[in-house]
Amino acid sequence: MAAHRVAVVGAGWAGLSAAVTAIQSGHQVTVFEAAHRPGGRARTLPHGDLPLDNGQHILIGAYSQTLALMRTVGVDPTQALHRMPLRLIDPSGQGLCLPSGPTTLAFLRGVIAWADMPWRSRWSLIRLALGWRLSGFRCASDASVAQLCRDAPPDLMQALIEPLCVAALNTDAASASGQVFLNVLRDALFGPTGSADLLLPRQPLSDVLPSPAWAWLQAHGAQLHAGRPVRQLNPEAGGWVVEGQSFNQVILATPARESSKLLGEVARDWAASAASLQHEPIVTVWLRAQGAAWPCPMVSFPSHPGAPAQFGFDLGALGGPPHLFALVVSAAGPSLSDGLEACAQAVRQQVLQAMMPGAGQRTSDYDVVAVRAEKRATFVCSPGLSRPPMQIAPGLRAAGDYVDGPYPATLEGAVRSGHAAGSF
Numbered sequence: 001m002a003a004h005r006v007a008v009v010g011a012g013w014a015g016l017s018a019a020v021t022a023i024q025s026g027h028q029v030t031v032f033e034a035a036h037r038p039g040g041r042a043r044t045l046p047h048g049d050l051p052l053d054n055g056q057h058i059l060i061g062a063y064s065q066t067l068a069l070m071r072t073v074g075v076d077p078t079q080a081l082h083r084m085p086l087r088l089i090d091p092s093g094q095g096l097c098l099p100s101g102p103t104t105l106a107f108l109r110g111v112i113a114w115a116d117m118p119w120r121s122r123w124s125l126i127r128l129a130l131g132w133r134l135s136g137f138r139c140a141s142d143a144s145v146a147q148l149c150r151d152a153p154p155d156l157m158q159a160l161i162e163p164l165c166v167a168a169l170n171t172d173a174a175s176a177s178g179q180v181f182l183n184v185l186r187d188a189l190f191g192p193t194g195s196a197d198l199l200l201p202r203q204p205l206s207d208v209l210p211s212p213a214w215a216w217l218q219a220h221g222a223q224l225h226a227g228r229p230v231r232q233l234n235p236e237a238g239g240w241v242v243e244g245q246s247f248n249q250v251i252l253a254t255p256a257r258e259s260s261k262l263l264g265e266v267a268r269d270w271a272a273s274a275a276s277l278q279h280e281p282i283v284t285v286w287l288r289a290q291g292a293a294w295p296c297p298m299v300s301f302p303s304h305p306g307a308p309a310q311f312g313f314d315l316g317a318l319g320g321p322p323h324l325f326a327l328v329v330s331a332a333g334p335s336l337s338d339g340l341e342a343c344a345q346a347v348r349q350q351v352l353q354a355m356m357p358g359a360g361q362r363t364s365d366y367d368v369v370a371v372r373a374e375k376r377a378t379f380v381c382s383p384g385l386s387r388p389p390m391q392i393a394p395g396l397r398a399a400g401d402y403v404d405g406p407y408p409a410t411l412e413g414a415v416r417s418g419h420a421a422g423s424f
Helices: 013-024 064-072 103-112 119-134 154-169 178-188 210-219 256-262 268-275 340-359 411-421
Strands: 005-009 028-033 044-047 050-053 081-084 087-089 095-097 198-201 223-226 233-236 239-242 245-247 249-252 279-288 298-300 311-314 324-329 367-379 391-393 396-398
Touching: 005 013, 005 239, 005 245, 013 028, 013 064, 013 210, 013 249, 013 411, 050 279, 050 367, 064 210, 064 411, 087 154, 095 103, 095 154, 103 119, 119 154, 119 178, 154 178, 210 223, 239 249, 256 268, 279 340, 324 340, 340 367, 396 411
Parallel strands: 005 028, 005 249, 028 223, 249 396
Antiparallel strands: 044 050, 081 198, 087 095, 087 298, 233 239, 239 245, 279 324, 279 367, 298 311, 311 324, 391 396
């Protein structure tokens, strides 16, 4: 195929993936990014002297295209990411721990060894998983995760299903798509060996992919424009005009809302589909406690009204600043009803109550360092949701975690979307 002049609008993980793929295919690539640094909603932003990621992100072993992209741009995942078998343990050290080894066997061994979960609930989980596998990981398109797991005991829902659902889809089980949830379980818990492993960044998130990808693109001849938003996109014979330049192909890799605004007069049906997506926020609260250490780099917290965080991360154990902890509140809409600071204080009290009994720490030991809310972190992944397609018009494609695909709004979903959009 002859080389095209390709414009990539947006340098988040989807845009970077699209640009790298297009370069590898021999095309001439120009990237426009409104911010002054790449990474989109998954990058590192300074907070005083602390480099804090814009939300704590988790990767898993099943993120094959993300890991491949990291290697392409010169990042060694074994150095950048802390790999550990899936562990969903609470502050007391109890919970589900999968051993190493073939994924399905590890899942069965982990469930059988889940000592603090009653046998009836463990057996219920095994029967559910067997049923999902026998069905080919398919369910009715209008089924929610709650309906998919309607036979699961309440303790199993609270300890495993709800946390997995909100972590993967950023949507509560009653409102989340059962089919998308099954897609995630199929590729993670029942994929190749290591698919379910947790991969936790042990360096700033911008260094995990965005900055190396930006440098790789520059080294391979891409024209890079940071701090340059695209405000108009116009069709012309044989292509499109972006910021006064003509291109054969344009890949729009901005968030759904921004893409919809840009295309309101160019592709009205597509823009309306993108604009119709509902979104959920994610809140991250950073706490510092001198001398504190957690039983695992990632800890699962029982979440309920007044105790909003589902997961916490010991950043010191991951090579970050010592005694610094990141707490994540997914599907955070209800938790923000009284404001961001109130949410942060609720998280602090939740951690104090969970950690105090065995840690011997004073209530002043956990202090709020920072709190951030990504108000439109992910789309609401509801049953039967119709997502905008990749192809918008001849020579115009969309890339992003919200574009039609099998995954929810995840880093892997963004990278896969970008790779598909950049392949022509």
